[in-house]
Amino acid sequence: MGTITGALLSKPRVFRCIAIGVSAGGMHALSTIIPALPKDFPIPIVVIQHISPLSDNYTTRYLDSISRIHVKEVDEKERLRRGTVYTAPPNYHVLVEEDETFSLSVEERINFARPSVDVFFESAAEVYGDSLIGVILTGANSDGSKGLKKIKEEGGVIVVQDPQNAEVEGMPKAAIETVTPHFVLKLDELAPFFVKMAKHGRKKTELIPENI
């Protein structure tokens, strides 16, 4: 990659949600990003990670224990709040409502996955439009590509982890083949990028540099 290194956002935007899709290799990726965020990070983050239906969601408790920001599993009808990272419960799809509360569903697996990244991304794109950031990280299948495309169509900003830098390149590669991301970033660039984007809304014009 390396051709798309940054973007010019001419209009300030207040981002209201960051949606992250991740599969194989997710533990390492998330333990790099989440603990690097400040406690009061202003944009709610939703992580859709492929996990076993019988998992006890240990990852969530582990991430919470090593992070300043609060990490918790999504509860149905819970409202998205700042300073919180939400993780999808095992064996449920996650959707978001117009009033910014979560809904859950047990409908069929999508791309062999429940939770499916596409399901959340598509639903979030409908609700948040251009105030959404969609992110695809390491993983082995192609879940999330369609959803990422939808986020871009609705005006959101899309980011993909550099496949060469990903533990498993399949998912980021599939995403890039489906839709051209605004940003391709390395793992350790993601948390600073999020922080930068959180500040974006307060300025008139801003440049997002290549290596933030």
Next chain:
Amino acid sequence: MINKKEFVSIDIPDFEDDFQFGWKKENEKIELDLLLEAIYQKYHYDFKDYSRAHIKRRVLYRMRISNMENLSQMQHQILYDRSFFETLLMDLSINVTEMFRDPSFYLAIRKKIIPQLKKYSFIKLWHAGCASGEEVYSMAILLKEEGLYSRTQIYATDFNTIALQKARSAIYPIDMIKDYTSNYQKAGGINSFAEYYTAKYDSVILDSTLKERIVFADHNLVTDGVFGEMNLILCRNVLIYFTRKLQNRVIKLFMESLTPSGFLCLGTKETLQFSEYAQFFSSIVEKEKIFQRKPDDNA
């Protein structure tokens, strides 16, 4: 300082046309409201208090694969073509289920609830939203193994008659059996799971004696009434599709259908915590969402 040349400017649409974006969204919302109203008036299925995100997702999916331009077009089709409505009804009622889904739940039933039920000479059980019946037969197996089945009456209801038909047939695809066997074992099953089914081509048919104490019936939780004097009600993964308002209505219905000290079991991600009726229940197994109605005088 940032040097502009270091960056490639790419096209992030600015949505200067925020106005148009909002305009389109507003129309979509009106169209969806009207569609649900049309379904209600024409066919008396009420989806108005279902999770909108879920309904929208399923409706838009049907719209796309039916090559329709918009929801107004779909509304017309709904009104004039009953079979199209039935297709959409299948989309909206998520009939996905499994045998011994959440094995730890069944284990908790065995350990914590069965000893209580053993005290009764006759047991009435209601599976609300039973879909194609896998959950009901799982419970029948469990009750059999605990020696309670012959004195149990199970009512299994759903508003989807096609799913009920499938439930009555007790025929399921064979490729699920491996998962079900593993679930059964984790759920504390004491026999070989193979004793409960006969394989035929690519299906299995469940042991017909499992059906003996089950009545399958059409019942809509939104519009139909109380089922009396139940000792145990299971309603798993149905309430997640309802708004809080509708959840409250349905929980009230369950409360009125339970005997004092009757049990209510919800799905793993469902809770009574935010219900108006929470005070009338105590939590028995927190993690498995097993509740018990408080005897009347304590309420």
